Amino acid sequence: MATDWHDLIAPPALPGLFARAAMRRQVTGKTLPSLGLRCTLSADADNLQRYRALCGFADGTRLPVTYPHVLAFALQMKLLTDRRFPFPLLGLVHLENRIRLLRPLGGLGPFTVSVHGDKLQAHPKGAQFSLITRLQDQLGLLWEGDSGILCRDIRLDGEPPExxxxxxxxxxxxxxxxxxxxxxxxxxxxxxxxxxxxxxxxxxxxxxxxxxxxxxxxxxxxxxxxxxxxxxxxxxxxxxxxxxxxxxxxxxxxxxxxxxxxxxxxxxxxxxxxxxxxxxxxxxxxxxxxxxx
Missing domain, CATH: 3.10.129.10 (Hotdog Thioesterase)
Incomplete structure:
Protein backbone atom coordinates (compact mmCIF):
# COMPACT_ATOMS: atom_id res chain seq x y z
CA MET A 1 0.00 0.00 0.00
CA ALA A 2 1.43 3.36 -1.04
CA THR A 3 1.94 5.95 1.70
CA ASP A 4 -0.23 9.07 1.50
CA TRP A 5 2.31 11.70 2.50
CA HIS A 6 1.23 14.94 4.20
CA ASP A 7 3.87 17.67 4.32
CA LEU A 8 3.77 19.98 7.35
CA ILE A 9 5.25 23.47 7.35
CA ALA A 10 6.12 23.26 11.07
CA PRO A 11 6.16 20.59 13.79
CA PRO A 12 2.79 20.20 15.54
CA ALA A 13 2.25 21.62 19.03
CA LEU A 14 2.41 18.88 21.66
CA PRO A 15 -0.16 20.05 24.28
CA GLY A 16 -3.13 19.50 21.98
CA LEU A 17 -1.81 16.09 20.96
CA PHE A 18 -1.46 15.00 24.59
CA ALA A 19 -5.04 16.11 25.23
CA ARG A 20 -6.21 14.10 22.22
CA ALA A 21 -4.29 11.04 23.46
CA ALA A 22 -5.86 11.30 26.93
CA MET A 23 -9.38 11.29 25.45
CA ARG A 24 -8.85 8.31 23.16
CA ARG A 25 -9.34 4.90 24.84
CA GLN A 26 -10.90 2.56 22.24
CA VAL A 27 -9.52 0.51 19.34
CA THR A 28 -11.31 1.64 16.17
CA GLY A 29 -9.98 -0.77 13.53
CA LYS A 30 -7.62 -3.57 12.53
CA THR A 31 -5.63 -1.94 9.74
CA LEU A 32 -3.05 0.82 9.69
CA PRO A 33 -3.83 3.97 7.71
CA SER A 34 -1.71 4.82 4.66
CA LEU A 35 -0.99 8.20 6.26
CA GLY A 36 2.58 9.46 6.49
CA LEU A 37 3.84 12.80 7.82
CA ARG A 38 6.88 14.80 6.71
CA CYS A 39 8.44 18.03 7.91
CA THR A 40 11.71 19.92 7.50
CA LEU A 41 13.37 20.16 10.92
CA SER A 42 16.65 21.26 12.46
CA ALA A 43 18.19 20.36 15.80
CA ASP A 44 18.14 23.02 18.52
CA ALA A 45 21.72 23.52 19.72
CA ASP A 46 20.77 24.07 23.38
CA ASN A 47 18.44 21.06 23.49
CA LEU A 48 21.11 18.95 21.79
CA GLN A 49 23.75 19.97 24.34
CA ARG A 50 21.48 19.10 27.26
CA TYR A 51 20.57 15.79 25.58
CA ARG A 52 24.24 14.89 25.25
CA ALA A 53 24.79 15.62 28.93
CA LEU A 54 21.73 13.67 30.12
CA CYS A 55 22.51 10.61 27.98
CA GLY A 56 26.29 10.65 28.35
CA PHE A 57 27.29 11.41 24.77
CA ALA A 58 30.57 13.22 24.19
CA ASP A 59 30.56 16.66 22.59
CA GLY A 60 31.14 16.64 18.84
CA THR A 61 29.99 17.84 15.45
CA ARG A 62 27.70 14.89 14.78
CA LEU A 63 24.26 14.23 16.22
CA PRO A 64 24.06 11.28 18.64
CA VAL A 65 22.72 8.21 16.85
CA THR A 66 19.53 8.24 18.97
CA TYR A 67 18.79 11.97 18.66
CA PRO A 68 16.61 11.75 15.50
CA HIS A 69 13.93 10.17 17.71
CA VAL A 70 13.80 13.46 19.62
CA LEU A 71 13.56 15.46 16.39
CA ALA A 72 10.70 13.28 15.19
CA PHE A 73 8.71 12.96 18.41
CA ALA A 74 6.05 15.59 17.63
CA LEU A 75 5.45 14.02 14.19
CA GLN A 76 5.16 10.58 15.80
CA MET A 77 2.63 11.93 18.29
CA LYS A 78 0.56 13.54 15.55
CA LEU A 79 0.49 10.29 13.57
CA LEU A 80 -0.41 8.10 16.56
CA THR A 81 -3.21 10.44 17.69
CA ASP A 82 -4.69 10.97 14.23
CA ARG A 83 -8.36 9.94 14.08
CA ARG A 84 -7.48 7.45 11.30
CA PHE A 85 -4.97 5.62 13.49
CA PRO A 86 -6.83 2.65 15.02
CA PHE A 87 -5.07 2.18 18.37
CA PRO A 88 -5.22 4.43 21.45
CA LEU A 89 -1.81 5.85 22.29
CA LEU A 90 -2.07 5.35 26.04
CA GLY A 91 -1.33 1.71 26.77
CA LEU A 92 0.89 1.05 23.74
CA VAL A 93 4.08 -0.81 24.71
CA HIS A 94 7.48 -0.16 23.11
CA LEU A 95 8.88 -3.67 22.57
CA GLU A 96 11.97 -3.11 20.45
CA ASN A 97 13.87 -0.50 18.50
CA ARG A 98 16.19 -0.74 15.53
CA ILE A 99 18.33 2.07 14.11
CA ARG A 100 20.15 2.06 10.78
CA LEU A 101 22.81 4.76 10.45
CA LEU A 102 23.78 5.00 6.79
CA ARG A 103 25.92 8.15 6.88
CA PRO A 104 27.32 10.36 9.66
CA LEU A 105 24.77 12.77 11.16
CA GLY A 106 26.77 15.95 10.63
CA GLY A 107 25.52 19.39 11.60
CA LEU A 108 22.17 20.56 12.96
CA GLY A 109 20.22 20.25 9.71
CA PRO A 110 17.89 21.08 8.13
CA PHE A 111 16.68 17.50 7.64
CA THR A 112 13.53 16.06 6.10
CA VAL A 113 11.97 13.93 8.85
CA SER A 114 9.20 11.46 8.02
CA VAL A 115 7.08 9.01 10.03
CA HIS A 116 4.58 6.31 9.06
CA GLY A 117 3.22 3.01 10.35
CA ASP A 118 3.97 -0.38 8.81
CA LYS A 119 4.14 -4.16 9.34
CA LEU A 120 1.01 -4.74 11.41
CA GLN A 121 1.03 -8.38 12.53
CA ALA A 122 -0.29 -10.73 15.18
CA HIS A 123 1.55 -10.96 18.48
CA PRO A 124 1.04 -13.46 21.36
CA LYS A 125 -0.18 -10.59 23.54
CA GLY A 126 -2.12 -8.59 20.93
CA ALA A 127 -0.96 -6.94 17.73
CA GLN A 128 2.41 -5.43 16.86
CA PHE A 129 3.25 -2.72 14.35
CA SER A 130 6.30 -0.71 13.34
CA LEU A 131 6.60 3.04 13.65
CA ILE A 132 9.07 3.95 10.91
CA THR A 133 11.04 7.20 11.19
CA ARG A 134 13.48 8.44 8.55
CA LEU A 135 15.93 11.32 8.36
CA GLN A 136 17.07 12.61 4.96
CA ASP A 137 19.26 15.39 3.62
CA GLN A 138 19.95 16.63 0.07
CA LEU A 139 21.88 13.42 -0.69
CA GLY A 140 19.16 11.03 0.45
CA LEU A 141 18.55 8.76 3.41
CA LEU A 142 20.80 9.31 6.44
CA TRP A 143 19.11 7.43 9.26
CA GLU A 144 16.15 5.11 9.82
CA GLY A 145 14.44 4.03 13.02
CA ASP A 146 11.98 1.14 13.40
CA SER A 147 10.12 1.00 16.73
CA GLY A 148 8.19 -2.20 17.33
CA ILE A 149 5.05 -1.33 19.31
CA LEU A 150 2.48 -3.61 20.94
CA CYS A 151 -1.26 -2.94 21.26
CA ARG A 152 -2.71 -5.38 23.80
CA ASP A 153 -6.36 -4.46 23.19
CA ILE A 154 -6.77 -6.25 19.86
CA ARG A 155 -6.30 -9.69 18.33
CA LEU A 156 -5.47 -10.30 14.68
CA ASP A 157 -6.00 -13.42 12.59
CA GLY A 158 -2.97 -15.57 11.85
CA GLU A 159 -0.04 -16.93 13.82
CA PRO A 160 2.48 -14.53 15.37
CA PRO A 161 5.88 -14.73 13.64
CA GLU A 162 8.74 -16.17 15.63
Whole structure:
Protein backbone atom coordinates (compact mmCIF):
# COMPACT_ATOMS: atom_id res chain seq x y z
CA MET A 1 0.00 0.00 0.00
CA ALA A 2 1.43 3.36 -1.04
CA THR A 3 1.94 5.95 1.70
CA ASP A 4 -0.23 9.07 1.50
CA TRP A 5 2.31 11.70 2.50
CA HIS A 6 1.23 14.94 4.20
CA ASP A 7 3.87 17.67 4.32
CA LEU A 8 3.77 19.98 7.35
CA ILE A 9 5.25 23.47 7.35
CA ALA A 10 6.12 23.26 11.07
CA PRO A 11 6.16 20.59 13.79
CA PRO A 12 2.79 20.20 15.54
CA ALA A 13 2.25 21.62 19.03
CA LEU A 14 2.41 18.88 21.66
CA PRO A 15 -0.16 20.05 24.28
CA GLY A 16 -3.13 19.50 21.98
CA LEU A 17 -1.81 16.09 20.96
CA PHE A 18 -1.46 15.00 24.59
CA ALA A 19 -5.04 16.11 25.23
CA ARG A 20 -6.21 14.10 22.22
CA ALA A 21 -4.29 11.04 23.46
CA ALA A 22 -5.86 11.30 26.93
CA MET A 23 -9.38 11.29 25.45
CA ARG A 24 -8.85 8.31 23.16
CA ARG A 25 -9.34 4.90 24.84
CA GLN A 26 -10.90 2.56 22.24
CA VAL A 27 -9.52 0.51 19.34
CA THR A 28 -11.31 1.64 16.17
CA GLY A 29 -9.98 -0.77 13.53
CA LYS A 30 -7.62 -3.57 12.53
CA THR A 31 -5.63 -1.94 9.74
CA LEU A 32 -3.05 0.82 9.69
CA PRO A 33 -3.83 3.97 7.71
CA SER A 34 -1.71 4.82 4.66
CA LEU A 35 -0.99 8.20 6.26
CA GLY A 36 2.58 9.46 6.49
CA LEU A 37 3.84 12.80 7.82
CA ARG A 38 6.88 14.80 6.71
CA CYS A 39 8.44 18.03 7.91
CA THR A 40 11.71 19.92 7.50
CA LEU A 41 13.37 20.16 10.92
CA SER A 42 16.65 21.26 12.46
CA ALA A 43 18.19 20.36 15.80
CA ASP A 44 18.14 23.02 18.52
CA ALA A 45 21.72 23.52 19.72
CA ASP A 46 20.77 24.07 23.38
CA ASN A 47 18.44 21.06 23.49
CA LEU A 48 21.11 18.95 21.79
CA GLN A 49 23.75 19.97 24.34
CA ARG A 50 21.48 19.10 27.26
CA TYR A 51 20.57 15.79 25.58
CA ARG A 52 24.24 14.89 25.25
CA ALA A 53 24.79 15.62 28.93
CA LEU A 54 21.73 13.67 30.12
CA CYS A 55 22.51 10.61 27.98
CA GLY A 56 26.29 10.65 28.35
CA PHE A 57 27.29 11.41 24.77
CA ALA A 58 30.57 13.22 24.19
CA ASP A 59 30.56 16.66 22.59
CA GLY A 60 31.14 16.64 18.84
CA THR A 61 29.99 17.84 15.45
CA ARG A 62 27.70 14.89 14.78
CA LEU A 63 24.26 14.23 16.22
CA PRO A 64 24.06 11.28 18.64
CA VAL A 65 22.72 8.21 16.85
CA THR A 66 19.53 8.24 18.97
CA TYR A 67 18.79 11.97 18.66
CA PRO A 68 16.61 11.75 15.50
CA HIS A 69 13.93 10.17 17.71
CA VAL A 70 13.80 13.46 19.62
CA LEU A 71 13.56 15.46 16.39
CA ALA A 72 10.70 13.28 15.19
CA PHE A 73 8.71 12.96 18.41
CA ALA A 74 6.05 15.59 17.63
CA LEU A 75 5.45 14.02 14.19
CA GLN A 76 5.16 10.58 15.80
CA MET A 77 2.63 11.93 18.29
CA LYS A 78 0.56 13.54 15.55
CA LEU A 79 0.49 10.29 13.57
CA LEU A 80 -0.41 8.10 16.56
CA THR A 81 -3.21 10.44 17.69
CA ASP A 82 -4.69 10.97 14.23
CA ARG A 83 -8.36 9.94 14.08
CA ARG A 84 -7.48 7.45 11.30
CA PHE A 85 -4.97 5.62 13.49
CA PRO A 86 -6.83 2.65 15.02
CA PHE A 87 -5.07 2.18 18.37
CA PRO A 88 -5.22 4.43 21.45
CA LEU A 89 -1.81 5.85 22.29
CA LEU A 90 -2.07 5.35 26.04
CA GLY A 91 -1.33 1.71 26.77
CA LEU A 92 0.89 1.05 23.74
CA VAL A 93 4.08 -0.81 24.71
CA HIS A 94 7.48 -0.16 23.11
CA LEU A 95 8.88 -3.67 22.57
CA GLU A 96 11.97 -3.11 20.45
CA ASN A 97 13.87 -0.50 18.50
CA ARG A 98 16.19 -0.74 15.53
CA ILE A 99 18.33 2.07 14.11
CA ARG A 100 20.15 2.06 10.78
CA LEU A 101 22.81 4.76 10.45
CA LEU A 102 23.78 5.00 6.79
CA ARG A 103 25.92 8.15 6.88
CA PRO A 104 27.32 10.36 9.66
CA LEU A 105 24.77 12.77 11.16
CA GLY A 106 26.77 15.95 10.63
CA GLY A 107 25.52 19.39 11.60
CA LEU A 108 22.17 20.56 12.96
CA GLY A 109 20.22 20.25 9.71
CA PRO A 110 17.89 21.08 8.13
CA PHE A 111 16.68 17.50 7.64
CA THR A 112 13.53 16.06 6.10
CA VAL A 113 11.97 13.93 8.85
CA SER A 114 9.20 11.46 8.02
CA VAL A 115 7.08 9.01 10.03
CA HIS A 116 4.58 6.31 9.06
CA GLY A 117 3.22 3.01 10.35
CA ASP A 118 3.97 -0.38 8.81
CA LYS A 119 4.14 -4.16 9.34
CA LEU A 120 1.01 -4.74 11.41
CA GLN A 121 1.03 -8.38 12.53
CA ALA A 122 -0.29 -10.73 15.18
CA HIS A 123 1.55 -10.96 18.48
CA PRO A 124 1.04 -13.46 21.36
CA LYS A 125 -0.18 -10.59 23.54
CA GLY A 126 -2.12 -8.59 20.93
CA ALA A 127 -0.96 -6.94 17.73
CA GLN A 128 2.41 -5.43 16.86
CA PHE A 129 3.25 -2.72 14.35
CA SER A 130 6.30 -0.71 13.34
CA LEU A 131 6.60 3.04 13.65
CA ILE A 132 9.07 3.95 10.91
CA THR A 133 11.04 7.20 11.19
CA ARG A 134 13.48 8.44 8.55
CA LEU A 135 15.93 11.32 8.36
CA GLN A 136 17.07 12.61 4.96
CA ASP A 137 19.26 15.39 3.62
CA GLN A 138 19.95 16.63 0.07
CA LEU A 139 21.88 13.42 -0.69
CA GLY A 140 19.16 11.03 0.45
CA LEU A 141 18.55 8.76 3.41
CA LEU A 142 20.80 9.31 6.44
CA TRP A 143 19.11 7.43 9.26
CA GLU A 144 16.15 5.11 9.82
CA GLY A 145 14.44 4.03 13.02
CA ASP A 146 11.98 1.14 13.40
CA SER A 147 10.12 1.00 16.73
CA GLY A 148 8.19 -2.20 17.33
CA ILE A 149 5.05 -1.33 19.31
CA LEU A 150 2.48 -3.61 20.94
CA CYS A 151 -1.26 -2.94 21.26
CA ARG A 152 -2.71 -5.38 23.80
CA ASP A 153 -6.36 -4.46 23.19
CA ILE A 154 -6.77 -6.25 19.86
CA ARG A 155 -6.30 -9.69 18.33
CA LEU A 156 -5.47 -10.30 14.68
CA ASP A 157 -6.00 -13.42 12.59
CA GLY A 158 -2.97 -15.57 11.85
CA GLU A 159 -0.04 -16.93 13.82
CA PRO A 160 2.48 -14.53 15.37
CA PRO A 161 5.88 -14.73 13.64
CA GLU A 162 8.74 -16.17 15.63
CA UNK A 163 10.89 -13.52 17.28
CA UNK A 164 14.26 -13.03 15.65
CA UNK A 165 15.72 -12.10 19.01
CA UNK A 166 14.95 -14.40 21.90
CA UNK A 167 16.43 -14.79 25.34
CA UNK A 168 17.23 -18.44 24.68
CA UNK A 169 19.44 -17.57 21.73
CA UNK A 170 21.41 -15.23 23.99
CA UNK A 171 21.72 -17.39 27.07
CA UNK A 172 21.57 -21.09 26.20
CA UNK A 173 24.40 -21.27 23.67
CA UNK A 174 28.00 -20.25 24.27
CA UNK A 175 28.92 -17.31 22.04
CA UNK A 176 32.33 -17.02 20.38
CA UNK A 177 34.99 -15.26 22.41
CA UNK A 178 34.58 -12.00 20.49
CA UNK A 179 30.89 -11.91 21.52
CA UNK A 180 31.40 -12.68 25.22
CA UNK A 181 29.98 -9.95 27.41
CA UNK A 182 32.01 -7.94 29.89
CA UNK A 183 30.91 -5.07 32.09
CA UNK A 184 31.47 -1.82 30.22
CA UNK A 185 29.73 0.74 32.44
CA UNK A 186 27.38 1.17 35.38
CA UNK A 187 25.26 4.09 36.47
CA UNK A 188 22.33 5.18 38.60
CA UNK A 189 18.99 6.03 37.02
CA UNK A 190 17.56 8.58 39.51
CA UNK A 191 13.89 8.89 40.38
CA UNK A 192 13.55 12.08 38.32
CA UNK A 193 15.21 10.84 35.13
CA UNK A 194 11.83 10.40 33.43
CA UNK A 195 10.93 14.06 33.97
CA UNK A 196 14.38 15.23 32.90
CA UNK A 197 14.26 13.17 29.71
CA UNK A 198 10.69 14.32 29.01
CA UNK A 199 11.76 17.96 29.08
CA UNK A 200 14.28 17.25 26.31
CA UNK A 201 12.34 14.73 24.22
CA UNK A 202 8.76 15.98 24.66
CA UNK A 203 7.66 12.48 25.79
CA UNK A 204 5.52 13.18 28.86
CA UNK A 205 3.99 9.72 29.15
CA UNK A 206 2.65 9.53 32.74
CA UNK A 207 4.28 6.15 33.40
CA UNK A 208 7.70 7.85 33.28
CA UNK A 209 7.05 10.98 35.33
CA UNK A 210 6.32 10.01 38.95
CA UNK A 211 5.18 7.15 41.13
CA UNK A 212 1.76 8.79 41.52
CA UNK A 213 1.13 9.10 37.77
CA UNK A 214 2.62 5.66 37.04
CA UNK A 215 0.27 3.98 39.54
CA UNK A 216 -2.69 5.15 37.44
CA UNK A 217 -1.43 2.71 34.78
CA UNK A 218 -0.57 -0.20 37.05
CA UNK A 219 3.10 0.52 37.82
CA UNK A 220 4.15 0.83 41.49
CA UNK A 221 6.87 3.34 40.55
CA UNK A 222 7.78 5.43 37.53
CA UNK A 223 9.69 3.51 34.85
CA UNK A 224 12.55 4.75 32.70
CA UNK A 225 12.04 5.70 29.04
CA UNK A 226 13.24 2.87 26.81
CA UNK A 227 14.86 5.30 24.40
CA UNK A 228 16.79 6.93 27.25
CA UNK A 229 18.10 3.48 28.23
CA UNK A 230 19.16 2.84 24.65
CA UNK A 231 20.75 6.28 24.31
CA UNK A 232 22.62 5.96 27.62
CA UNK A 233 23.92 2.53 26.58
CA UNK A 234 25.02 3.64 23.10
CA UNK A 235 26.77 6.65 24.61
CA UNK A 236 28.87 4.22 26.65
CA UNK A 237 29.53 2.22 23.46
CA UNK A 238 30.29 5.28 21.33
CA UNK A 239 34.03 4.62 21.07
CA UNK A 240 33.38 1.02 19.96
CA UNK A 241 30.99 1.90 17.13
CA UNK A 242 31.90 3.30 13.70
CA UNK A 243 30.76 6.82 12.70
CA UNK A 244 28.20 5.29 10.28
CA UNK A 245 27.36 2.20 8.25
CA UNK A 246 25.87 0.03 10.98
CA UNK A 247 22.57 -1.05 12.51
CA UNK A 248 21.88 -1.39 16.23
CA UNK A 249 18.78 -3.05 17.60
CA UNK A 250 17.53 -3.62 21.12
CA UNK A 251 14.65 -5.44 22.73
CA UNK A 252 13.10 -4.17 25.95
CA UNK A 253 12.40 -6.86 28.53
CA UNK A 254 11.43 -5.93 32.09
CA UNK A 255 10.83 -2.23 32.77
CA UNK A 256 13.33 -0.28 34.86
CA UNK A 257 11.57 0.95 37.99
CA UNK A 258 13.05 4.20 39.25
CA UNK A 259 15.37 4.79 40.98
CA UNK A 260 17.63 1.95 39.82
CA UNK A 261 21.24 0.81 39.63
CA UNK A 262 22.11 -0.44 36.15
CA UNK A 263 25.14 -1.99 34.57
CA UNK A 264 25.90 -2.43 30.90
CA UNK A 265 27.55 -5.54 29.51
CA UNK A 266 28.96 -5.54 25.99
CA UNK A 267 31.26 -7.54 23.76
CA UNK A 268 34.59 -6.15 22.63
CA UNK A 269 34.91 -3.50 19.91
CA UNK A 270 34.25 -5.20 16.58
CA UNK A 271 32.09 -4.75 13.45
CA UNK A 272 29.44 -6.86 15.18
CA UNK A 273 28.65 -7.25 18.86
CA UNK A 274 26.12 -7.77 21.64
CA UNK A 275 24.95 -5.84 24.68
CA UNK A 276 22.80 -6.37 27.76
CA UNK A 277 21.53 -3.92 30.35
CA UNK A 278 21.05 -5.50 33.78
CA UNK A 279 19.56 -4.26 37.01
CA UNK A 280 19.16 -5.48 40.56
CA UNK A 281 19.56 -9.22 40.91
CA UNK A 282 20.93 -9.50 37.36
CA UNK A 283 17.46 -8.72 36.01
CA UNK A 284 17.57 -8.33 32.22
CA UNK A 285 16.04 -5.01 31.15
CA UNK A 286 17.36 -4.65 27.60
CA UNK A 287 19.36 -6.78 25.17
CA UNK A 288 20.61 -6.04 21.71
CA UNK A 289 23.26 -6.21 19.04
CA UNK A 290 25.01 -4.15 16.39
CA UNK A 291 26.25 -5.17 12.96
CA UNK A 292 27.55 -3.51 9.77
CA UNK A 293 25.10 -2.66 7.00
Missing amino acids: SSQTESSQTESSPPDEFRLRELDRWTAPANIGRRYARLSGDYNPIHLSAASARLFGFPRAIAHGLWLKARSLAALESQLPPAGYAVEVRFHQPVRLPAELHLLASAAAPSGRLELLGEGQRLHMSGSWQPL
